[in-house]
Amino acid sequence: MIDLRSDTVTKPTPAMRDAMANAEVGDDVYGEDPTINRLEARVAELLGKEAAVFVTSGTLSNQLAMRIHCEPGDMALMHPDGHIAMNEGGGAAALAGVSIGALEGDGGVFGPEEVDAAMGVHHRFNPPNHSPLPRVVCVENSHNGGGGVAWSTDQIDAVTASATRHGLSLHMDGARLWHAAAATGDDPSRMVRDFGTVSVCFSKGLGAPMGSALVGSAAMVLRARRFKQQYGSGFRQAGILAAGALYALDHQRDRLVDDVTNARRFAEGLCSMPEVAVDLSRVHTNIVRFRLETMEAGTFVDRCHGKGVHMLPGVNSGVRAVTHLGVSATDVDAAIEVVRTVLSTG
Numbered sequence: 001m002i003d004l005r006s007d008t009v010t011k012p013t014p015a016m017r018d019a020m021a022n023a024e025v026g027d028d029v030y031g032e033d034p035t036i037n038r039l040e041a042r043v044a045e046l047l048g049k050e051a052a053v054f055v056t057s058g059t060l061s062n063q064l065a066m067r068i069h070c071e072p073g074d075m076a077l078m079h080p081d082g083h084i085a086m087n088e089g090g091g092a093a094a095l096a097g098v099s100i101g102a103l104e105g106d107g108g109v110f111g112p113e114e115v116d117a118a119m120g121v122h123h124r125f126n127p128p129n130h131s132p133l134p135r136v137v138c139v140e141n142s143h144n145g146g147g148g149v150a151w152s153t154d155q156i157d158a159v160t161a162s163a164t165r166h167g168l169s170l171h172m173d174g175a176r177l178w179h180a181a182a183a184t185g186d187d188p189s190r191m192v193r194d195f196g197t198v199s200v201c202f203s204k205g206l207g208a209p210m211g212s213a214l215v216g217s218a219a220m221v222l223r224a225r226r227f228k229q230q231y232g233s234g235f236r237q238a239g240i241l242a243a244g245a246l247y248a249l250d251h252q253r254d255r256l257v258d259d260v261t262n263a264r265r266f267a268e269g270l271c272s273m274p275e276v277a278v279d280l281s282r283v284h285t286n287i288v289r290f291r292l293e294t295m296e297a298g299t300f301v302d303r304c305h306g307k308g309v310h311m312l313p314g315v316n317s318g319v320r321a322v323t324h325l326g327v328s329a330t331d332v333d334a335a336i337e338v339v340r341t342v343l344s345t346g
């Protein structure tokens, strides 16, 4: 089975399992797990920030960010297809009392004009206390819903400058920041320079079984630790998991460029089929989103599955395919042939 559903399906390699089995551990609620402490210091250093906190998932990391940037009644501004807006079970509203303000943009990328417009028009007949208070701008990089689009440094700088001008704070959902860096060649610490907090994941394409980190100033991370505990996610001897994440950072990050190359190879293969609509200009990283002109997406993915290729169906006959550690160039070529067969035989 060639599994292109998501890069979250990657599994720990034998060497990662060894590192996990031999990890030094301690009680993390007391700050005594040496492997977690090492992971947190390493991620903070990689991203040029003061501190980091290791958490279970990208969802928790984002939700902690919502809670520490905002108070109930505040508004977080982001693209409406963003993971925080659409895929975290309404957590921003449920856990932090935060509403979402939409910043539209192609492929998940919005500009300073959208941030300016979201601030509203203040006049004595239109007092600001009528509206939720915009508090934080969230950038998702790469943008999953947008087809894995990676933001350029110029696009990032334009938005961070506008947010700063309005006194807004900044959070980056960098679940696939490593993929964006692999695609653009930019240094991750430069990409996140102006963000108060950044969430990064170790379980997307890197082989680690789980785990994410929220990174930022020492004060922000201390505040996040309070809510991590409040949400019932205090860790004890989780250094076993941190060892997997450390191994992933040190050994599996450099190969993400292969996933970027393989995703492009898959997208280019699809381009030769008249039944498929794929926008190559949006294929920046390891995600390929395409639409089918002649078949419903659910039927298509079922038929591909029957021939050994797993993909995810979406709305409007949309399909998502994601490359990762478990997918080779040969697998990509085989997957292209399966798609061709399924579409040509109906």
Ligand SMILES: Cc1ncc(COP(=O)(O)O)c(C=O)c1O
Residues within 6 Å of the ligand: 008, 056, 057, 058, 059, 060, 062, 083, 084, 140, 142, 144, 173, 175, 176, 201, 203, 212
């Ligand atoms: C952009 C983005 N952010 C956050 C997450 C959440 O990560 P997790 O599944 O670890 O909660 C995902 C998951 O795929 C994602 O794609």
